[in-house]
Amino acid sequence: MQSQTQYTGNSRDGCVAGGNMPIALGVTLIVLMCVVAIMAPVLAPFNPSAQSSEYVLKGPGPGGHHLLGTDEYGRDLLSRIIWGTRVSLQVGLVSVLVGFGLGVPSGLMAGFLGGTTETAIMRLTDMLMAFPTLLLALLIVTALGGSLVNEILAIGVALTPHFVRLAHSLALTTKTHDYIMAARALGGSSLRIMLRHIFPNTISTLLVVATLYIATAIRTEAGLSFLGLGVLPPTPSWGNILSEGRQYIKDCPWLTTFSGLAIMLAVLAFNLMGDALRDVLDPRLRGE
Amino acid sequence: MQQWRAVGDERLLQYVVRRLFVTIPMLLGTMSLVFFAMHVLPGDPCMAMLGDQATGQALNDCTHQLGLDRPLLVQYGDYLWQSLHFNFGYSLLNRYPVTTYILQMLPYTLVLVLASTVVAIGIGLPTGMLSAVQRRNPLIDYTARVIALLGLSMPVFWFGILLLIVFSLHWDLFPLIGGGDLSTVVEMIGSGEVFVYPGDFLAAVFDVLHHLALPALALGFTLAATVSRVARSTMLEVLNQDYIRTARAKGLRERAIVYKHALRNVMIPLLTIIGLFVALAMTGTVLTETVFTRPGLGKMLVDAIEARDYPLAQGAITVFTMIIVTVNLIVDVLYAAFDPRVAYK
Numbered sequence: 001m002q003s004q005t006q007y008t009g010n011s012r013d014g015c016v017a018g019g020n021m022p023i024a025l026g027v028t029l030i031v032l033m034c035v036v037a038i039m040a041p042v043l044a045p046f047n048p049s050a051q052s053s054e055y056v057l058k059g060p061g062p063g064g065h066h067l068l069g070t071d072e073y074g075r076d077l078l079s080r081i082i083w084g085t086r087v088s089l090q091v092g093l094v095s096v097l098v099g100f101g102l103g104v105p106s107g108l109m110a111g112f113l114g115g116t117t118e119t120a121i122m123r124l125t126d127m128l129m130a131f132p133t134l135l136l137a138l139l140i141v142t143a144l145g146g147s148l149v150n151e152i153l154a155i156g157v158a159l160t161p162h163f164v165r166l167a168h169s170l171a172l173t174t175k176t177h178d179y180i181m182a183a184r185a186l187g188g189s190s191l192r193i194m195l196r197h198i199f200p201n202t203i204s205t206l207l208v209v210a211t212l213y214i215a216t217a218i219r220t221e222a223g224l225s226f227l228g229l230g231v232l233p234p235t236p237s238w239g240n241i242l243s244e245g246r247q248y249i250k251d252c253p254w255l256t257t258f259s260g261l262a263i264m265l266a267v268l269a270f271n272l273m274g275d276a277l278r279d280v281l282d283p284r285l286r287g288e
Numbered sequence: 289m290q291q292w293r294a295v296g297d298e299r300l301l302q303y304v305v306r307r308l309f310v311t312i313p314m315l316l317g318t319m320s321l322v323f324f325a326m327h328v329l330p331g332d333p334c335m336a337m338l339g340d341q342a343t344g345q346a347l348n349d350c351t352h353q354l355g356l357d358r359p360l361l362v363q364y365g366d367y368l369w370q371s372l373h374f375n376f377g378y379s380l381l382n383r384y385p386v387t388t389y390i391l392q393m394l395p396y397t398l399v400l401v402l403a404s405t406v407v408a409i410g411i412g413l414p415t416g417m418l419s420a421v422q423r424r425n426p427l428i429d430y431t432a433r434v435i436a437l438l439g440l441s442m443p444v445f446w447f448g449i450l451l452l453i454v455f456s457l458h459w460d461l462f463p464l465i466g467g468g469d470l471s472t473v474v475e476m477i478g479s480g481e482v483f484v485y486p487g488d489f490l491a492a493v494f495d496v497l498h499h500l501a502l503p504a505l506a507l508g509f510t511l512a513a514t515v516s517r518v519a520r521s522t523m524l525e526v527l528n529q530d531y532i533r534t535a536r537a538k539g540l541r542e543r544a545i546v547y548k549h550a551l552r553n554v555m556i557p558l559l560t561i562i563g564l565f566v567a568l569a570m571t572g573t574v575l576t577e578t579v580f581t582r583p584g585l586g587k588m589l590v591d592a593i594e595a596r597d598y599p600l601a602q603g604a605i606t607v608f609t610m611i612i613v614t615v616n617l618i619v620d621v622l623y624a625a626f627d628p629r630v631a632y633k
Contacts (some may be wrong), residue, residue, distance in 0.1 A: 028490070088420060122312070123314075123317075124317075126310075126314055127314050127317035127318055127321070128321075129312060129614075130318050130609050130612055130613050131318065131321075131609060131612075132568065132570065132571035132612070133571070134571045134574065134575075135570075135571055135605065135609075138574070138589075138593070139321070139322065139325045139326075139605060140325065142325070142326070142593050142601070143325040143326065187461040215440075215441070219441075219443055220444075223443065223445065223575055226443075226445050226575065226578075227574070227575070227578060228591055228594065229593070242445070242446065246449065246579075249449055249452060249453055249457065251456050253453050256446070256449045256450075256453075257450070257453075260443065260445075260446030260449065260450070261446075263443050263446060264438075264441050264442050264443065264446065265441075265615070266444070267440075267441040267442075268437060268438070268441035271437060271440055271441055272437070275437075279501055
């Protein structure tokens with residue numbers, strides 16, 4: 001009876017509200033974003049930096065020249081949002097790669113080797129975890145100066161402690177398994193065991209969480225750009241379009257509305273994708 | 289029995305001391321990180337203050353006056369020592385003591401965090417629980433999960449702007465900027481004038497709440513997603529427990545089971561996310577206060593970074609991390625007090 005109740009509960013939990021729709025929506029949005037980012041030069045109707053005194057702060061509309069309107073310099077908003085997709089995706093993907101690349105090896109090492117290595121790595125991680133992601137990224141990007149590369153580095157480093165923690169706990173669980181003991185008994189070196197046995201067995205969980213962190217990275221990028229600490233203008237990023245549009249919210253609300261919508265859809269897409277992947281690949285993480 | 293309790297108390301005390309010993313190096317580490325990050329800044333605060341046209345002599349004088357020409361390690365030692373005394377120096381721009389500045393701004397941020405917590409729990413707890421209890425009703429479960437996902441995906445600064453467009457600009461119901469007369473409220477409470485002029489006090493409180501409503505809603509809604517998700521998964525877990533089955537077997541109504549038995553047990557795991565929640569809320573205030581042009585620590589931090597005002601930015605980030613570290617410490621200690629197994633580990 002108990003198992004039946006549990007089974008029903010979990011299946012409903014995973015399927016009814018989930019179904020295929022969220023993952024389909026997530027995948028569609030992500031594919032769309034990738035296409036838009038890659039094809040930006042073809043898809044954008046105008047040069048995103050081209051100014052036009054004739055079309056300053058024109059409203060959106062299907063009949064006009066500019067589908068989503070223009071900003072205070074007469075730049076086409078649709079083109080800027082299309083080009084902004086590149087920035088967001090680049091920052092989202094590359095900064096998660098940076099965080100993954102720095103955090104996972106350190107976490108696996110800490111979990112597998114234990115002792116002083118573990119203490120040193122984990123104490124440093126605890127220290128970095130005291131900073132919320134945006135605050136840490138803010139601190140680093142302030143120190144380095146605003147640019148695309150610095151922003152990626154800042155967000156990547158800010159995400160690192162999260163990957164360290166996860167990899168550490170996964171390594172701790174994995175290393176107790178019999179096959180690790182067997183590998184050790186066969187004379188496998190620590191490096192070999194970590195690379196050939198522990199890492200492959202933790203990768204699915206790590207990838208799921210990485211997808212969710214892409215959403216965090218995109219949101220953090222938008223936040224930094226909004227605060228004027230991200231990609232420098234005139235390079236369009238959704239955050240700085242929104243920030244620039246702030247002073248015109250009374251008469252030209254389209255500037256903030258469309259750029260914010262783009263941020264929300266991108267974050268939503270990766271959240272949906274991450275959630276769906278988590279349910280499929282790693283039911284243990286469900287609901288966390 | 290008495291002896292058992294004494295042993296338990298001793299363990300708890302040991303745990304608290306151990307936890308404190310972990311917290312101190314952590315605070316020291318975060319403060320060092322803040323200091324060194326701020327001091328490898330490419331910008332020059334004197335240049336920021338005096339402008340591009342400043343002469344070399346003026347820049348040198350300014351650097352000397354601010355103590356920025358001292359060796360980095362001397363500045364570092366000084367910063368740590370002064371921070372221990374809650375003295376974060378003087379703002380470079382207006383020579384105002386940073387601590388006074390922070391103390392003025394802190395109430396605005398704390399009020400915002402508190403109000404958005406109320407909003408987050410008010411939205412997150414019912415939606416999360418409803419979604420779990422009604423998981424067989426796709427419409428309710430789906431709606432609740434979509435609300436949670438939206439909250440998770442919607443940047444607070446965008447939601448804030450949408451609220452401003454609709455409620456401040458279009459309907460003119462709420463103020464566009466500012467934080468209200470919080471200092472008057474605090475002063476009146478401090479001096480006891482609240483009893484002498486209750487009318488003025490209520491007017492000031494109303495003014496504060498009027499300014500607080502939209503920022504708290506914006507930040508609270510984005511935080512509600514976290515509460516909702518944890519509430520949902522915990523509720524699902526709780527509903528599968530034996531005592532719920534026993535309650536059902538006793539013939540209790542579903543409502544009584546949910547409110548009397550499940551709700552209390554959902555609240556405890558929710559406490560564990562307080563640390564995470566406070567961290568998210570404090571970060572959220574940076575963006576929320578900027579969007580609503582509301583005074584507070586977050587806005588102060590952003591302004592200080594823009595102006596390259598080291599001591600002010602340093603002080604703000606230090607206080608931010610101090611709050612987060614302290615909250616985590618309190619949560620851990622409370623947890624050990626409630627659940628003795630934690631202290632024994």
